[in-house]
Amino acid sequence: MSDKARLTYFNGRGRGESIRFMLGAAGIEFDEAFLETKEQMEELRARGDLLFNQVPLLEIDGMKLVQTGAMIRYIARKGSLYGADDKESARIDMLTDGVRDFALKFLRVPFLADPTEHLSGIRNTDLPRYLPVYSKVLEDSGTGFLVGGALSMADVLLFEALLSVDELFPGHLKDYPKLQEFRDRVSALPNMAKFLSGGQRKPPPDAVYRDSVDTVLGRK
Ligand SMILES: N[C@@H](CCC(=O)N[C@@H](CS)C(=O)NCC(=O)O)C(=O)O
Structure with a gap:
């Protein structure tokens, strides 16, 4: 190997x-x-x-x-994307699992003969369930990251999910300035940009x- x-x-x-x-x-x-x-x-x-x-x-x-x-x-x-201690790791797990549940919905889209209904379900149920939560968590943390003061697994997967939201629902993030700012900042981090x-x-x-x-x- x-x-x-x-x-x-x-x-x-x-x-x-x-x-x-x-x-x-x-x-x-x-x-x-x-x-x-x-x-x-x-x-x-x-x-x-x-x-x-x-x-x-x-x-x-x-x-x-x-x-x-x-x-x-x-x-x-x-x-080193798993927080500074066990409590941060638990919170990172929670936010990661949430974003993975959300992103799982996008995986089905290319396999549906007509994805219209599925996309409406995401728009009406999943976007309002998840986006306000992540926006609020970012606002409360105040560091620009979801948990603690450093990039974590939860940030990386949220970033990936936001790029999918931009593709599937163009303009939707304009109602979430915190998420837009987060997306732009994470995309410019050196490893991410590379x-x-x-x-x-x-x-x-x-x-x-x-x-x-x-x-x-x-x-x-
Ligand atoms: N829980 C597994 C699921 C993996 C999975 O469902 N992989 C699909 C491809 S995306 C697969 O190999 N399907 C073939 C099968 O289930 O037999 C994971 O997250 O990695």
Whole structure:
């Protein structure tokens, strides 16, 4: 196993994108292996690399990690993105889990024949559930970060989710100046700026991405 971290996933965002954002924020360089065929997926399963027969797979520090949550928390610890003490870590977990619940809604969009109803559900239920909370937490913290005085896993995943909100609901964040300011500031942090311009951030999902996932997972 090479010393450099290696992410095996589809050539698109999906669950892999949060892992990429976390690696980028932590300044951890990584290679990627893109799954394109059903046979590649079956080979990984046959090798026993996928504990639950699912991707993403992250090879890092001699480990083969599956489960996105485990990966992002490992990267958070390694990259000092997990708060200053146990109480900060608990709060970071809480805010991370909230934002992951929120972002999970976006993952389905490219796989729906007609996403109109799903997008209305996000607009009417999820945006008003989550955005005011994160705006208020930022306001209360007063540091520019969700928890304590430093960037954490919760900030990184919130930042990723806000970029999706901008894409799917253009202009919606104008009602949330705190979130807009946060988005702009996090995007300019050196590791984040390097990641965003470095080519490993994936483009918005399209039909090619959807077909490729369906092929690899044997759904077509
Ligand atoms: N809880 C897992 C879920 C992983 C997951 O559902 N992966 C999908 C691709 S995004 C997969 O491999 N599906 C194939 C299957 O479930 O057999 C995680 O967060 O990593």
